[in-house]
Amino acid sequence: MPELPEVETTRRGISPYSEKQQIEKIVIRQRQLRWAVPAGLEKRCRGKTIQTIKRRAKYLLLELENGNIIIHLGMSGSLRIIDSKNSKQEPPGKHDHVDFLLANGKTLRFNDPRKFGCVLWQEKDESLSLLENMGPEPLTEAFNAEYLFKKSRKKTVAVKQFIMNNTVVVGVGNIYANESLFRAGVRPQKPAGKVTRKQYQQLVDEIKQVLSAAIEQGGTTLRDFVGGDGKPGYFQQTLLVYGRGGEDCKRCGSSLKEIRQGQRASTYCPNCQK
């Protein structure tokens, strides 16, 4: 489910119901996620108030008086608000691993079928290695063509893997890496060090545009976690290459190629991307 736009959409969706709310109780049904949910989590959070919810890369940071609850949604995770009454009356689903019961009668529920996500604790003023050594946020000034150009010189790694590397820039997942490269006209397998300054400028512009547009549409995408509506149509109408291997390029009509790079599908147009 989550690329950066969806994590941001989740943050915006749950914030109105959980910020300024005291955590009355935490129910943990499954501790074994990507990393075990720390044993002291319940004790540290009970009675504390969620001041704000921030996002760094694809991590959500729920800030309490004494530290942060760190949540990652992995590949299949979701976080939604339900009424606490329902959480007591209806048996939780198979993959509803953690519930945060709030003072306003709502429950923040973490669901993750594949268990690639995590729920961690960061004590105030404690550094978490997970959150260190991360590159700039893609939607900030710090992420620009000059930065990418300099950082990539002499690198032989493929440009797609380069921009998906969190120490370079955070939050560019497989879908948006494919889309941005297509829109910028850059082949995913081109060595990062051979990509020109001009190409990086286009790539940066496209990454920003595509992520921003997806965040805007995210509201309609993941409505289900505030309301109760069904599943999304995603961002699919706008996807030009992702998941379209073998189909025609929407720009020139050529057949789109699909290759694998580091166990991930890369789709590109051999005609439009150089």
Add this chain to the structure above:
DNA sequence: ATGCTAACCTGCGCGC
């Protein structure tokens, strides 16, 4: 340092 692979885990769609 850099770069590649395997691994974590469940569910779904496809071909036979």
Add this chain to the structure above:
DNA sequence: TGCGCGCAGGTTAGCA
């Protein structure tokens, strides 16, 4: 229908 296979929006650990 059922079974086995391959694939899926992420990220880290470990090894060459």
